[in-house]
Amino acid sequence: MSGPPLLSARGIAKRFGGVHAxxxxxxxxxxxEIYGLIGPNGAGKTSLFNVLTGIYVADGGSFVFDDxxxxxxxxxxxxxxxxxxxxxxxxxxxxxxxxENVMIGRHVRTHAGVFGAIFRxxxxxAEEAAIQKRSYELLEYVGVSKRANDLxxxxxxxxxxxxxxxxxxATDPKLLALDEPAAGMNATETQGxxxxxxxxxxxxxxxxxxxxxxxxxxxxxxxxxxxxxxxxIAEGSASEVQNDPKxxxxxxxxxxxxxxxxx
Amino acid sequence: xxxxxxxxxxxxWIGVGLIAIALAVLPFVAALAGQAWVRIIxxxxxxxxxxxxxxxxxxxxxxxxxxxIAFYAVGAYVYALLASPHFxxxxxxxxxxxxxxxxxxxxxVLLGTPTLKxxxxxxxIVTLGxxxxxxxxxxxxxxxxxxxxxxxxxNLIDPFRIGSFSFSKAETIAGVSFxxxxxxxxxxxxxxxxxxxxxxxxxxxxxxxxxxxxxEDEVAAKAMGINTRNVKLLAFAMGASxxxxxGGIFSATQQFVSPESFGLxxxxxxxxxxxxxxxxxxxxxxxxxxxxxxxxxxxxSTMEPLQMMLFRRVIVDAETIRxxxxxxxxxxxxxxxxxxxxxxxxxxxxxxxxxxxxxx
Numbered sequence: 128m129s130g131p132p133l134l135s136a137r138g139i140a141k142r143f144g145g146v147h148a149x150x151x152x153x154x155x156x157x158x159x160e161i162y163g164l165i166g167p168n169g170a171g172k173t174s175l176f177n178v179l180t181g182i183y184v185a186d187g188g189s190f191v192f193d194d195x196x197x198x199x200x201x202x203x204x205x206x207x208x209x210x211x212x213x214x215x216x217x218x219x220x221x222x223x224x225x226x227e228n229v230m231i232g233r234h235v236r237t238h239a240g241v242f243g244a245i246f247r248x249x250x251x252x253a254e255e256a257a258i259q260k261r262s263y264e265l266l267e268y269v270g271v272s273k274r275a276n277d278l279x280x281x282x283x284x285x286x287x288x289x290x291x292x293x294x295x296x297a298t299d300p301k302l303l304a305l306d307e308p309a310a311g312m313n314a315t316e317t318q319g320x321x322x323x324x325x326x327x328x329x330x331x332x333x334x335x336x337x338x339x340x341x342x343x344x345x346x347x348x349x350x351x352x353x354x355x356x357x358x359x360i361a362e363g364s365a366s367e368v369q370n371d372p373k374x375x376x377x378x379x380x381x382x383x384x385x386x387x388x389x390x
Numbered sequence: 391x392x393x394x395x396x397x398x399x400x401x402x403w404i405g406v407g408l409i410a411i412a413l414a415v416l417p418f419v420a421a422l423a424g425q426a427w428v429r430i431i432x433x434x435x436x437x438x439x440x441x442x443x444x445x446x447x448x449x450x451x452x453x454x455x456x457x458x459i460a461f462y463a464v465g466a467y468v469y470a471l472l473a474s475p476h477f478x479x480x481x482x483x484x485x486x487x488x489x490x491x492x493x494x495x496x497x498x499v500l501l502g503t504p505t506l507k508x509x510x511x512x513x514x515i516v517t518l519g520x521x522x523x524x525x526x527x528x529x530x531x532x533x534x535x536x537x538x539x540x541x542x543x544x545n546l547i548d549p550f551r552i553g554s555f556s557f558s559k560a561e562t563i564a565g566v567s568f569x570x571x572x573x574x575x576x577x578x579x580x581x582x583x584x585x586x587x588x589x590x591x592x593x594x595x596x597x598x599x600x601x602x603x604x605x606e607d608e609v610a611a612k613a614m615g616i617n618t619r620n621v622k623l624l625a626f627a628m629g630a631s632x633x634x635x636x637g638g639i640f641s642a643t644q645q646f647v648s649p650e651s652f653g654l655x656x657x658x659x660x661x662x663x664x665x666x667x668x669x670x671x672x673x674x675x676x677x678x679x680x681x682x683x684x685x686x687x688x689x690x691s692t693m694e695p696l697q698m699m700l701f702r703r704v705i706v707d708a709e710t711i712r713x714x715x716x717x718x719x720x721x722x723x724x725x726x727x728x729x730x731x732x733x734x735x736x737x738x739x740x741x742x743x744x745x746x747x748x749x750x
Contacts, residue, residue, distance in 0.1 A: 180613060206615030214613075220606035223599075231603045235615025237596055241624065244595030245588050251595075258596070298615050 133158045133193060133333050134179075134302060140187035141174050141357075148174040149357045152188070156302070161324060161334045163348035163365070165341070167377055171357040172337045173215055176306055180212050181205040193301060207235050211300035213291040215307050215337075221280040225271055225290050228279050229262035232297025262297060269293040269323060285316040292323070296332070303327060304335040309343050321347050345369065353377070413579060417572040427687075428571040432643060434683040435578040436636050441663040441679040442589050442672065443632025448661065449670035450598060451625035452605030454514045456657055457501070457521025461630040463528060463652035464497050465490040465637025467538060470647045473548035476539060483550045487638045494634025495627045497524075502626035506619055509608075521657050528649040543648025550577060550642050558645070574643055581639065585632055589672050592628065601625055602670075666723050668730030677732050689715050 135155035141148045149171045156162045164172050177183040179190060181202040190197035192208060200208065211232075220228050237258060243251035266272040269289040274282055282290060288308050295303055305324075309317045317340060324347055328334055338344045344351060345365040353361040353368055355377040361368050368374055420427040444458045468490040472481045501520050505513055532540030549558035549570075557577060558570040592598050600621045603611040612618050641647050659682060667678020689712040697704050706714075723731065 182609070182613070202609075202612040203615045203617045206613060211615075212613055214610065218607050218610040218613075220603050220610065222606055223602055227599060227602075231599050231611070231616070232614050234596060234600055234603075239596045241592075241597060241628065244592050244597050247591060255596070294614065 130158065131194060132156055133160075134335075135191050136179075136188065137191075138188035139175065139178060139185055139190070141171075141178050141183060142186050147357050149178065149185075149354075152354070152357070152359050154352050154359065154362060156333060156335060157349075158333055159328060159331065160349045161328055161336060161347055163344045163351035164335060164337045164354065165339070165344055165351060165368075166354035166360075169356075170354040170377075172354055173306060174357070175354070176212060176304055176335075176337065179205075180210060180304065203235070206298055206300075209299070209301035210304060211295035211298045211302075212304040213288075213295055213306055213308060215310070217287050217291055219279040219287060219291055219294070222278060224276050225266060225279055225282060226259075226262055226275040228290055228294050229265050229297045230258050232265075232294040233258045233262060235298050262293075265293040265296055266290075268296070268326075270319070285312050285319075288312065288320070289323070292327075296327070300332060302333045302335060304337075306337045307339060308336070309338055309340040312340075317343055417575040421569065421572065425569055425571055428569065428575060429643075430683065430687050432571055432574055432578050434680050435575075435582045436640055436643075437660065437663060437683045438582050438676050438679040439585050439632055439636040439639075440660050441667070441675045442585055443629045443636070444660050445629075445664050445670065445672070445675045446589070446592065446601070446632070447625050447629040448664055449675065450593065450601040450605065451622060452601075453622065453625065454510060455517045455626075455629070456514045456654075456661065457517035457519070457524070458629070458633060458660055459652050459654075459657040460501075460521040460524035461494040461497060461633030462637040462640065462656070463524055463649070464494045464630075465634030466641040466647045466651070467528060467544070467637075468493050468634070469638035469641035470544040470547050471537070473642070474544050475546050476544050480548055482552075483548075483638070483642060487635055490638040491631040491634040494637070495631040498626040498628075498630025499623055501630075502623045506622060518654070518657075521652075521654065525649050525652050528652070538649075541649060543646060543650075545646050547641050547645045547647065549645060550574070557642075571643075578639065581635065585635070586672065586676070593672065597621070597624065662720060666720065666730055668733040671730070671732060671734035674730050674732035674734065678730065681731070685719065686712050686716055 132155035135153075137153050139152040140150050152171075152175060154162075164175065166172055174183065178185045179197075181200050181204065184199065192210065195208070197205065197208065220231060223231070237254050239251045239254055243254075263272060263275065266275050269292055271282065271286045271289050271293065274286060279287065279290060288311075292303075292305065292308065295305075308324075309320055312320060321343055324334060324336070336344070336348060348365055350363060351361075351365055351368045352359060353371070353374050355373075360373045360377060361371040363371075416431065417428050420431055440458070440462055443461070444455065447453050447455045447458070469483075469486050471477055472479050472486045472489065473483070474480075501517065505516050508516060528538045529541055531538040532542075538544070549556055551557065557573045560567065560569045561573070562568070600611070600616045603614065603616055604618055604621060608618055640651075663678040663682045664675050665678075666682065667676065668674025690708050693706075693708045693711045693715075694704050697706070727733075
């Protein structure tokens with residue numbers, strides 16, 4: 128693929144006290160790629176997400192996103208720049224309806240303020256109508272439009288995951304970062320999710336995917352990054368990574384000497 | 391669903407018309423029971439404004455504010471100082487009310503800025519302190535420079551006046567005699583309706599959704615690109631300016647303000663109106679404000695005659711029993727209607743166990 132990568136990370140480090148959650152992690156994601164991020168529990172995947180999306184401040188290293196540095200931005204500024212995320216343990220606005228959840232995602236791309244809200248000029252009304260229309264389209268896109276007016280917390284688990292994706296898509300992201308979207312899904316739901324991810328990529332959005340469901344990762348990801356103990360241990364296509372001895376050791380429990388050698 | 395498109399709006403208009411007529415004659419009906427009741431109705435409207443302002447902060451944005459009355463005090467004192475012999479300044483009310491709203495708004499931002507990272511209990515403690523600080527300032531700002539006239543308060547405050555038309559004097563207009571409170575009633579009604587409309591519009595706007603998002607999950611709201619700092623400050627600022635307007639009107643109708651009127655108890659009462667009425671639901675908050683203003687007055691005027699009738703003498707004075715019954719009523723409402731008397735549809739659903747989860 129030609130052109131500079133959409134996101135490149137160089138030497139990302141994050142420490143919590145004496146624990147090195149991430150050390151010297153470098154990678155790059157190309158445009159319109161589905162990029163997988165895997166590793167055993169506690170490998171630092173979610174920490175990497177949180178550093179990328181501005182929830183944590185990195186202790187070292189830097190991100191370049193869409194040819195601009197991404198340093199020291201707050202989460203809302205990261206979202207404005209075009210990175211949207213979902214959460215490992217679903218964080219919807221539970222007591223708002225599904226459609227309202229998605230409408231809130233449109234916040235960052237719309238402008239009406241206090242005076243717009245009070246006086247309801249034609250511009251505000253047009254914007255409001257556009258927000259509703261787009262939000263409903265996104266609900267249809269992910270397949271939860273039938274539950275548009277139900278409270279988010281009353282949706283089925285799989286639908287909640289999809290709604291969270293719709294909410295993230297509402298911010299018009301260039302990069303969609305998904306933290307274990309298939310967790311807790313059954314095989315059919317996971318199949319549906321795979322199709323959704325492929326649709327999203329086809330429609331031009333790059334995806335960064337943390338996932339434990341290896342079948343899904345190997346099926347859908349173009350390239351995969353493997354973390355273990357906060358370090359990058361492998362990167363490459365699904366089949367390359369699958370056969371990497373370090374990866375196998377990390378997942379199946381390698382010899383102690385192997386880990387020490389790596390350190 | 392097939393809806394006969396024409397008849398529903400017509401019915402709605404008839405309803406609006408009936409309500410309008412009822413509201414128009416209300417002060418005259420109330421006057422049959424005494425002018426005091428017109429004043430009480432006016433107070434109820436001031437409390438509606440206060441409760442709706444607090445509802446933005448507590449109900450929409452989910453930020454527990456126990457010092458809200460401070461903004462009411464700021465509005466009241468701005469009016470008092472700009473329209474009384476205290477400084478010899480006499481500005482017209484339509485200029486002072488916006489100034490009062492703006493000054494209260496600035497105080498709202500002043501309170502909001504240091505508390506941006508606080509939530510729940512911690513925020514409640516800081517806001518409670520803020521409310522007390524404002525009251526203590528008002529109490530002590532009579533030296534070295536006499537700004538607020540200290541505990542004596544400010545007296546002889548100008549009533550609302552347009553040219554020579556004063557809202558405080560009784561007058562006969564077109565054969566109908568209006569008392570002072572009755573005239574104020576109509577001004578208050580207009581302002582209250584304006585504030586209600588503004589509240590509804592804010593709730594159903596991009597900003598209102600952002601407030602609700604922060605209430606529901608601040609981390610997720612941030613990750614969705616909401617600038618939580620600005621949006622929270624806006625909630626404080628909007629809530630405070632409603633409080634400022636209400637304070638200005640309070641000043642003008644009472645023609646006297648002193649720090650005593652702005653104690654913690656007032657903050658608690660306004661919060662109780664919001665919570666009992668139904669947090670986040672505008673009609674509920676209005677209902678809460680009306681009930682909590684009227685209930686103590688009804689108790690005040692019925693408790694002594696009732697005791698006379700039952701025991702032929704007054705055993706407990708009205709003021710004491712009023713607070714007792716009031717307290718019992720609050721506890722009962724919270725026990726039997728935990729979401730408030732008129733909860734928003736959403737909050738009601740939230741508190742009811744959905745059929746699927748009943749077993750767990």
